[in-house]
Amino acid sequence: MTHAFLPAFLHSLARRVALRSPSSPVADSLPRRFAARSAALLLTCAALGSGGAALPLTAQARIKTTHPSVNVTTVLPQPVMLGLQRAHVPLSSISVVVEKVGDRTPILALNAGKPMMPASTMKLVTTYSGLSILGPEYRWRTSAYADGTLDANGVLHGNLYIQGTGDPKLVPEELIDLVQKIHKAGINGIDGALVLDKRYFDASTRDLPPFDDDATAPYNVGPDPLLYAFKSLSFTLTPSPDGSVAIDVLPALSQLQIDNQMHAVNGPCRGDAAAVSPTVTPQPNGTVVASFDGDYSVRCGPRTINVAVLDHSAFFAGGFLALWQQTGGTFSGATREGPVPVGARLVATHQGPMLSDIVRDINKFSNNTMARNLFLTIGATEEKAPATPAKSARAIEDFLRRDSVDMQYLTLDNGSGLSRDEHVTALSLADLLQRANASPVAQVFVESLPIAGVDGTMRNRLTNQGAGGNAHIKTGTLRDVRAIAGYVASADGNSYVVVSLINDPHSEAARAAHDALLEWVYQGPSQGFTKVSDPIAEPRGSKPRKNPHKRGTH
Template sequence: IPRIVAALKARGVRKIKGNIVIDRSYFTVPKRDSSHFDKNIYSAYNAMPDALMFNQHLSKFSIVPRNGKHQVQKSIPGNSYRVANTIRSVSGSCSGSRSWPSIHVDHGSNTPVLRVSGTLSRHCRKRSFTYIITKPYKEFYEALRGEIKRSGIAYSGRMKVSRVPAGAKLLYTHYSAPLEKIISITAKKSNNLFARHLLLTLGAKIYGAPANLDKGRRAVRQILNRYRLLDTPRCHIDNGCGLSRVSKITARSMARVLDHAYKSYGKRWMQTLSIAGVDGTIKKRFRYTAVKNRAWMKTGTLNNAKNIAGYVKSKSGKLYTVVILTNGRRARWQGASLEKGIIKWLIGYRGSGVGGGVDPMRAALEQKDKKIWEYSEPISTARKYYVQVGSFDAIPKGNLLTELLNMGLTYRIIRSDNHFKVVVGPYSEHFQADNALWKLKDEFPGAYVTQF
């Protein structure tokens, strides 16, 4: 939001005479804020999608001791929701019933009411919470209005939810992180909200806006059926995320999808999944075993369901596609033991991997190494944007170039001032180079955007 307001000031905006119009028409989705999938209706994983998403549909607030009482402080002041604070501050230690408040969200009116009650010790320190409370576009408006006020831009209008008026002048465009980064966050963190948004966005891209669940489902089926990856009608797509009791897929279909994804994107795709013992939902699993750094997986856990799917690389160098789907009353606990046993066993297995005994990771690298690269003085008169990842006294070879190819990036080696500069690009727009830089930063922290 500070970027938006700074861009407005840079364009000379000093006063906003009318209202702030919020256009949510890209999605047609249910009005409810929570999916109500389980009893934890205010928890982040239950958040519902919205075309104008802000802070992942979450509102942050804190309970702060002050002058012998406890106050509720919003992280974003405003009128998106009201607070009813009836906490009773008492003496005694901060433990038991005196250590945690009771929290409830009342949606009985147009403006939700956050009701905070119970008994808290005066010795309790600050407590912070993140809940689904109100509409994300309302929180966005309050945050934007606050930043506009702090910036000195005059504004006395109000929020209006409608389509953008015809002929409106574009002043600023905000670009998200690259899709690959969003997919990685979705998979590693099992972010249900992001997954719902991806489904809806696919529906809008293929069948046109406004997006809805039906368009999203049809879009996914169209893509998967194009490559004959689904066992129809045994597979059913619901809402795009893991919160569903009707979504169904066979282990065979899931394995086909994983095989196809690896064949198409190789290591780039694998790295979007959680890495055993390193990050994501399996960061704490396999940490002290031979599986660490040898499995790339996506998990799925509900009551009576425990699933995991992805890739395992054995000590012999073979890469295996693994799909383990467990259902039943004891699935959550026995399924975890089953997964651990199979994956640990596979690490030492020496049979054929994906592709009939050919290591697909090596095959993918060999195929990418055939790609033609060039080095020369810049010859174009039109200056383009590049991301420079290194400068060398001799033509670089080996791991650096292989890593760039493995990330699916096009690079050049440009000779300049007796140095050989490795650059990724070209890009016609600065934001495109920024997206590439985002992807490169982890592996090449010294990379930066430049022009030739």
């Protein structure tokens, strides 16, 4: 299809990298009941100090204060206990911390110091660190360089180099800016090579195995210095009464061809997206054919299928050349990877959206690929490119230590939570949420979190309860993992930090327990509790057990 930059494409791409559920538009405004208390979430509390002052009480001291022995008596709200019982989740599988904003002594703590898999609540660590280290106005740069000569017709007799720094949101609406700037520099044709400079991230960060068996799932797309449109295609199938099925695709790739053998038929709409997913096959001549075959019911209506295809370099090259040719550019060379030579001249630079916008997409839609690119960018900026996960983990841990956030059991892998090797304690996440709320980036950070009953991954939760519209909550989902972490503005005018991590084979059934916890906090944590025995964290120095089951995270 001819190029069309749909306004909704950018956000739908951001959502689909991590989510399996259908996308829905983000609400334009917050409910009135939330607006009345939103300022309370952003207050810089005197108890936390200001200007980077040391926090008044270490996490270890708080654990000792709250849990003086291995088995102590604490309390859980009765609705939460009921939700856990119905889900068959034992208390040993859940870790909970509730604190009033500005007071780091938990009013509710269960297994608070136990290392747990956090799923996508780990994005809180990455995004808060990124905002603090890089600044909310940080922008990624994607630059074009040229060597050789330019003739009177605007043909470059040499190579065009594209150098990436990991822009997480380089979608068609953004990349077209670079293409147009290259044209404005007088270049209309290229008879040399298109060379991709991807040295900003270490080669070890590329071609990583997928998290699970669904290799074409967009949430499995790994990081890349020249990440384009999340390396995913959106095919939209539209059946017609005449028996045809129209197939449109975004973004356009220069090497992509569609073989459409679909037939629209009458009858009930059955089957899932896999039944109409394409077979994508690279050809010897360099083209890529997406083949569709079979019957498609008219009653199904339009359906969009998202598929991750090709490798990052082939995907970026195809996307760039599609835009280049659509804007009148010519190209007769080959594409390859390589460094920008010392003598090449800069011809154009595109600056991506500000980090504040990126963080909003990462947290609202739980975008794994964007989070992984941000994670590596932190390592590249703090410890010099090329970025590696080890550099990034070290940079974040050093920052948190300087920021007086005690995260003794923090284990970082890729910064997105799409990992069985990332661990954190509920108490550590509570520390981070307290510090973030008292930091210079508080407003940007808090506003990036999904709002219960309104948007993001919380848009369909607590819609008819008091907590709806009054809770900024990051969710986390893996197989055997459910997690929530964020802030709740309660009916009594107070604001609370809430963290709950469940690691259990029955965790999927425990969503009601988490919703009950958020509603209980909204109503005011002075209601009834159910007494429970609170096993403290695993012994110091012990390693969390790995779980072999895997699934996408959000």
